[in-house]
Amino acid sequence: MDYAALAEEYYTLVGKKDAEGISQYLHDDVEWLGPLAKLKGKEAVVEATSNFMKAFKSLKIRAKFESDDQAMIVYDTDIPGIADNFPGTALVDFREGLIVRIELFYDGSLFLKKKEEIFQ
Secondary structure, eight states, X not given: OOHHHHXXXXXXXXXXXXXXXXXXXXXXXXXXXXXXXXXXXXXXXXXXHHHHHHHOSEEEEEEEEEETTEEEEEEEEEETTTXXXXXXXXXXXXXXXXXXXXXXXXXXXXXXXXHHHHOO
């Protein structure tokens, strides 16, 4: 299975702010780990991602990589009031063709003022 392509499809939908679309890629027990929060379950991940979608203007994928059942996506986001071309990386784990874990790597200090909006 082409996990890099699946991860790219997922993040393309994030960039298009398609909260309903991302849901189909997530396992019911998906885990989401980032510098500011840890979430478990599809509903919590979709809600936080939806809130993040409201915070950014654009998301552009720069690169994708794959190894075994994992993919890595490198992206830039324009977030008004926070940063332009803000870099982020997501390590995405798959099981049975669905995302079971997303681990984000970014400078969380820039998001402290938006933390409550995103992770309610």
